[in-house]
Amino acid sequence: MKPKNCLLTLIFPKAIEEQMVALVLMQHELASGFTTTDVEGHGRNTSLQSMGEKVRGRARRVQMKVVLNDADVPALLEHLKEKLGNADIVYWLCPVMEFGSFL
Secondary structure: OOOOOEEEEEEEEHHHHHHHHHHHHHOOOOOOOOEEEEEEEOOOOOOOOOHHHHHHOOEEEEEEEEEEOHHHHHHHHHHHHHHHOOOOOEEEEEEOOOOOOOO
């Protein structure tokens, strides 16, 4: 079993949450689980869609965190890019020192 040594964080529009969850679940050999959280995006490059977002100056987004092996990241990202094309998605990677559970 490969060590889970990388944290992939994806930020994407709320409108594609169900599609993103389904796509990552299909890749269970790369990503055995993940966490999602509702967040708000800020910044010059943030696309504000609704009138409420434009008034508030921030966009509703979902943050997905996936702990996986760093060698599997390119395949997962390629799968998402292939299926979602030009979706408004940003991501970053961070090393994971240790991953485990109390179970």
